[in-house]
Amino acid sequence: MKPPKFMYCDPDTVEDAIALKSRYGHDSLVLAGGQSLMPMLNMRLANPDVLIDINGISDLKRITRTGEVLEIGAGVRQSELETDAAVADAVPLLGKVVPYIGHIENRHRGTVGGSLAHADAAAELPCAAITLDATVVVQGPSGRREIAARDFFEGFMTNACAPDELVVAVRFPVASAASGSAFVEVARREGDFALAAAAAVAEVGTDGRFTALSIGVAGIAATPVRATVVEEALVGQAATAENIAAAAKRIADRVTAGDDLHATGTYRKHLAATVVKRAVVAAVADAQNRSNGS
Amino acid sequence: MTTTENSPEARYAGDTRTVTLRVNGQEVTREVPTRTTLADFLRDDLDLVSVHLGCEHGVCGCCTVLLDGGSVRSCLMLAVQAQGHEIETVESLSADQNNLHPIQEAFAEEQGLQCGFCTPAMVLRTKEILADGQERTDDEVRHEISGILCRCTGYQNIINAVQNAGRKLRCGGAGGCGSAHDEAKGA
Amino acid sequence: MTTVENEKPRYKYIGSDRKRVEDPRLLVGRGGYIADLKFPGLLHAAILRSPVPHATIRSIDATEALKLPGVVAVVTGEDCKAHMNPCMNFGPSSIPQFPLAVDKVRYVGEAVAAVIAESRYIAEDAVELLEVEFEDLPAVTNPVAAMEPGAALLHDGHGSNIGYERTFEFGDVAGAISGADLVVEDTLHWGRSAGMPMETSGAVARPGLNGVLEIYCNSLNFSYFSFLIAGALKLPSNRLTMNPVPAGGSFGSKFTAHKVPTLAGFLALRTGRPVSYVEDRLDHLMNSDHHASDRYYDAKMGFTSEGIITGLDVDVVDDYGAYMQFGVGTHGNAFSQIVGPYGFRNVKYHLRAVLTNKCQQGAYRGFGSEVHNWVLERLIDKAAVELGLKPEEIRRRNFITNDQFPYKIPGGNVYDSGNYPAVLDKALGMIDLEHWRSEQKRLREEEGRYIGIGLATTQERSVFSATEFWALNDNPDFPLTSSPESATVTIDPAGQFQLLLHCQSMWGNSPETVGTTVLAEEFGIEPETVNVRYADTARALPGTGPGGSRYTVMLAGAVRGASRKLQRKLIDIAAHSLEVAAEDLELVDARVQVKGAPEKSLSLPELASTAYFFALNMPPGMESGLEESYTYDHPYTTLPSADRSDLGVFYPIMGHACHIAVMEVDPDTGTTKFLDYVAVHDAGTMVNPKSLGGHVTGGAAQGLGSTLYEELAYDDEGQFKSSTFMDYLVPTANEVPPFRIGHVETPSPFTEYGIKGGGEGGRMVTPSVVSAAIDDALREYGMRVRELPVKPATIVATVQAAIAESSK
Known part of the structure; x- marks a missing residue:
């Protein structure tokens, strides 16, 4: 199990990387953290003429907070999100999601941009990105453009980047002080891709009713999906376990994943409702803790 | 981009690269095929056969090494990507079985x-x-x-x-x- | 706690938790594994694996592959047909196998062609350039359908897809079932998993001097079977030398594994160059020497109203795979402990081993006995519920009692010794079951949580005899009866010890620790001072190698035998030197001394010096030197009867275990969690309790894998669904609970020091106890584990179906 031959390119700048992408297009692949692409190369499921290694581009490795936006460079390693105080302060959900990505040996190499670009529907960061209404920043020969996370994941392992574009950063809105967040995942083994996972960010008013709620679900369709039907059913309603459980069942209609070795479609419908329910309940508890604590 | 010497083909030509890195505290420089994994480089070029290949697709972890102090799967890195980095294998603790770490x-x-x-x-x-x-x-x-x-x-x-x-x-x-x-x- | 203290002699080294002598080299990364071997000019092979389950190979075009710089040769099944004999085979000779598919492929992943090149990278490049034309044949994936008339045949020469069929009946099963107060029945499926060591199988072969082919490989038993590999390669047996290479785990997967060394040897012969073939993980998952058991059961068991078992009726269809090189030995293992630790006398076993388009089966920790254990325990648990008996109580009522040993079971095998109540009591003493039972009720009522308790008592047979390879057949080609093990002990001129083992036995067990511990016990030296080596087959005395939990027992016997010969010689030399009678001398703490006058003594270096350099100080006629070998034969085996109404004694060194698990099951996700787990084993006298505990824990973790996670799955079309470690789910540390281990020691009357084998036991119990705990947790939903691995989806489906049913 050895990688095939390729032309190895290790540009120092985003511009050089984009020039390579422009030139080689579909004959090239971008090597970020390598935790998904390297196995595919070793198994020869990927066979690019040109491999564009972006690990040497220092511009992609910054985490910056500007006002109410946290921008994370595409080249930031996932393990940095676990320990970075600015991230924990600005977007607490990320610190809850990241430990579920593979194992620490993967997260030491795996990058934020790599995970988003790979667009695996069962992956954690894409799920967090749609939940948080993040913005993916991509750059091409004609400059940068921003794509809302919910538009970025187009289909099974496909994203909205043009062949000559590179994911350069992702922007997260800073979480409101009143919000609580949670992430719940069920996998065959810890560290595996999710059979189903849900991220939730909730705000509850003083009257005990949801004032805001966003829920993202992984592992149940070709892309991560927002549980809009659940959100709509709950906002304005009392944040009780019964209400949450009843609303969470609505996610089952969004489940399109069928049977595979590890799960059945029927199971995923039940599981999706379960993880949504638990994530929302935990997010509510977190919101209450945060408001009690502050 | 337009001149021949600046073209990617010229700049990134060749199936091999020279890499310089520190391995177990020693600087090493080797010519290595660009597609060689870090695991194979350590095993075959540096004879650090303590780096074991269990699955070569990043699951088993038997090829784990420390890269700048952090554990990584060396089967999921190319040797050329270790340029300028510090690698530790188990020999860095002790390679002497009569004097273990x-x-x-x-x-x-x-x-x-x-x-x-x-x-x-x-x-x-x-x-x-x-x-x-x-x-x-x-x-x-x-x-x-x-x-x-x-x-x-x-x-x-x-x-x-x-x-x-x-x-x-x-x-x-x-x-x-x-x-x-x-x-x-x-x- | 009521553990019975067994009387045993006190040992100084045997029975203490010493560090393993194997570990220092492993800890510095110098295990000397097969992939670490480097020879000048070494070539590397990669294979093309079949993408289709069943097809005729129309053509293989290697033109483009051979043009690639660095490619040396492409070898195919046509070359095998022309230059080889079929591989070694303990199954029907009408089902031949070659290391590369000949004429047709019979499962996804079967090796079609090998490319030999200067590096593995180039070899894999060239594999991609091979062009193969397949003509598809119908895939046979369901073993029941495979038996139907008109099903596509895997092997035309065999004439049927039934590889083996026979009914064995001991006692009166019809009477036992019809006369029972309660009959429980179940349909069960034990799914396919495998040993799946972290190191795959591999071999390096090179043409040596004098026309000898040298094969280095991490297979385990080649001193037993190298002549068979020579036969496949059409070499005189003395022109093949197989060299032992330590293995990075086996668990059965490298037991008699021959495909890899045979292929490497063949490639070296075809090219005249040294060739390495080390399976990559995909090779190993799809095309290893063998997967493990994959069986469908219809089973029933009769009970009296008091819960006493009256009889067992088993109908098993074995989804065997495409070849049968290991015969039905996995069922022989079931026969070795067919009644478990229970005293019932009536057993019927209808076996059909069916050929299907899947990788063949072979050994995995338990070798098929663990499957039978699971069936027995599943049925007993079902009866316990119906009779309102606690799981420990129904088992206790059925135990063979201490005064019955040695005990001949239906079918003929003998259990040497045992104390099953002591093991059960010890386990019950390590965990407060009454606490957990009340906690189960409380958590269900107060917190809506579901916990369950599982308990199983099972046998762990050890020390197989070779008769088990053929005893299920009427007319075996080669009804061998030997399964010996040898050791050579040398004291060098300076008094230092060398121990030579006559097989490749290092795969993660502790052969060197065992051997040196016995030497320490016998001579009073420190184990770490002994140097241990492994003989190649040109030098090897009879040896069978590790497998069937035999090696500790057999090696202890061999080393003790050689030690006794050497002790006699040392005493004779000392008697001559000291001018005292030999019977007045004793060997104590590495000195030969006069009994009652220890100041009059000679040290081992002094005696060794005499033996090597002072012939005139030796007794007249004594050979110079200090080296003795001993071959220890199986301590207790008998032939089967001609009509196979008695299969003979073939696995008599019988261990026993009791595991108790407390698990929580989440009915909404189907996930499970351990709250506690105790495992008590009786493997006779323990050589190193910590090592034994390590094996129990490791085996239990594997049993857990087979129960909840691991699956070598084929779909209905014969496509393989588990071809990576992202699909074949080996448990990580997160999934494995902290097993709490206890030991009981009931020595064997038949082995040296009373040791029994204990290498496989963990895996032989866990599936039963985990299945029982899951059932118990979700009993109100009618949960019943019938198929392994039991997946979260199955658990949730059961719960949801029960909820839907109750709301109707």
Whole structure:
């Protein structure tokens, strides 16, 4: 199990990387953290003429907070999100999601941009990105453009980047002080891709009713999906376990994943409702803790 | 981009590269095919056969090395990507079986190994885990070693070895703190 | 706690938790594994694996592959047909197998062609350039359908897809079932998993001097079977030397594994160059020497109203795979402990082993006995519920009692010794079951949580005899009866010890620790001072190698035998030197001394010096030197009867275990969690309790894998669904609980020191106890584990179906 031959390119700048992408297009692949692409190369499921290694581009490795936006460079390693105080302060959900990505040996190499670009529907960061209404920043020969996370994941392992574009950063809105967040995942083994996972960010008013709620679900369709039907059913309603459980069942209609070795479609419908329910309940508890604590 | 000497074909030409990196404290420079994995480079070019290939697709963790102090799957890196970095394999602790590092000694005492195939990876991961000097629960250790598969031990003796090694290191060497720990554990 | 203390002699080294002598080299990363071997000019092979389950190979075009710089040769099944004999085979000779598919492929992943090149990278490049034309044949994936008339045949020469069929009946099963107060029945499926060591199988072969082919490989038993590999390669047996290489785990997967060394040897012969073939993980998952058991059961068991078992009726269809090189030995293992630890006398076993388009089966820790254990325990648990008996109580009522040993079971095998109540009591003493039972009720009522308790008592047979390879057949080609093990002990001129083992036995077990511990016990030296080596087959005395939990027992017997010969010689030399009678001398703490006058003594270096350099100080006629070998034969085996109404004694060294698990099951996710787990084993006298505990824990973790996670799955079309470690789920540390281990020691009356084998036991119990705990947790939903691995989806489906049913 050895990688095939390729032309190895290790540009120092985003511009050089984009020039390579422009030139080689579909004959090239971008090597970020390598935790998904390297196995595919070793198994020869990927066979690019040109491999564009972006690990040497220092511009992609910054985490910056500007006002109410946290921008994370595409080249930031996932393990940095676990320990970075600015991230924990600005977007607490990320610190809850990241430990579920593979194992620490993967997260030491795996990058934020790599995970988003790979667009695996069962992956954690894409799920967090749609939940948080993040913005993916991509750059091409004609400059940068921003794509809302919910538009970025187009289909099974496909994203909205043009062949000559590179994911350069992702922007997260800073979480409101009143919000609580949670992430719940069920996998065959810890560290595996999710059979189903849900991220939730909730705000509850003083009257005990949801004032805001966003829920993202992984592992149940070709892309991560927002549980809009659940959100709509709950906002304005009392944040009780019964209400949450009843609303969470609505996610089952969004489940399109069928049977595979590890799960059945029927199971995923039940599981999706379960993880949504638990994530929302935990997010509510977190919101209450945060408001009690502050 | 337009001139020949600046074209990607010229700039990135060739199936090999010269890489310079530090391995177990020594600087090494080698000419290496660009597609060679870091694992194969360490094994074949540097004879560091302690880096074991268990799956070559990033799941088993037997090829784990420390890259700038952090554990990574060396089968999921190209050797050329280690340019300028510091790599540690288990030989960096001790390559002398008559003079083991306290972590290795702890694994021997607890029988935290059987066939030895995942062992270098587990020892390196232990070094990384214990770098913060903190005590941790067995459950925490269990979670922290979960990125490396061991098919022999059922993990318990590895967890015991990590805890034993932690005591040794916190007490400054193979001798450990003597009975202080045992009393604490008994209490 | 009521553990019975067994009387045993006190040992100084045997029975203490010493560090393993194997570990220092492993800890510095110098295990000397097969992939670490480097020879000048070494070539590397990669194979093309079949993408289709069943097809005729129309053509293989290697033109483009051979043009690639660095490619040396492409070898195919046509070359095998022309230059080889079929591989070694303990199954029907009408089902031949070659290391590369000949004429047709019979499962996804079967090796079609091998490319030999200067590097593995180039070899894999060239594999991609091979062009193969397949003509598809119908895939046979369901073993029941495979038996139907008109099903596509895997092997035309065999004439049927039934590889083996026979009914064995011991006692009166019809009477036992019809006369029972309660009959429980179940349909069960034990799914396919495998040993799956972290190191795959591999071999390096090179043409040596004098026309000898040298093969280095990490297979385990080649001193037993190298002549068969020579036969496949059409070499005189003395022109093949197989060299032992330590293995990075086996668990059965490298037991008699021959495909890899045979292929490497063949490639070296075809090219005249040294060739390495090391399976990559995909090779190993799809095309290893063998997967493990994959069986469908219809089973029933009769009981009296008091819960006493009256009889067992088993109908098993074995989804065997495409070849049968290991015969039905996995069922022989079931026969070795067919009644478990229970005293019932009536058993019927209808076996059909069916050929299907899947990788063949072979050994995995338990070798098929663990499957039978699971069936037995499943049925007993079902009866316990119906009779309102606690799981420990129904088992206790059925135990063979201490005064019945040695005990001949239906079918003929003998259990040497045992104390099953002591093991059960020890386990019950390590865990407060009454606490957990009340906690189970409380958590269900107060917190809506579901916990369950599982308990199983099972046998762990050890020390197989070779008769088990053929005893299920009427007319075996080669009804061998030997399964010996040898050791050579040398004291060098300076008094230092060398121990030579006559097989490749290092795969993560502790052969060197065992051997040196016995030497320490016998001579009073420190185990770490002994140097241990492994003989190649040109030098090897009879040896069978590790497998069937035999090696500790057999090696202890061999080393003790050689030690006794050497002790006699040392005493004779000392008697001559000291001018005292030999019977007045004793060997104590590495000195030969006069009994009652220890100041009059000679040290081992002094005696060794005499033996090597002072012939005139030796007794007249004594050979110079200090080296003795001993071949220890199986301590207790008998032939089967001609009509196979008695299969003979073939697995008599019988261990026993009791596991108790407390698990929590989440009915909404189907995930499980352990709250506690105790495992008590009786493997006779323990050589090193910590090592034994390590094996129990490791085996239990594997049993857990087979129960909840691991699956070598084929779909209905014969496509393989588990071809990576992202699909074949080996448990990580997160999934494995902290097993709490206890030991009981009931020595064997038949082995040296009373040791029994204990290498496989963990895996032989866990599936039963985990299945029982899951059932118990979700009993109100009618949960019943019938198929392994039991997946979260199955658990949730059961719960949801029950909820839907109750709301109707």
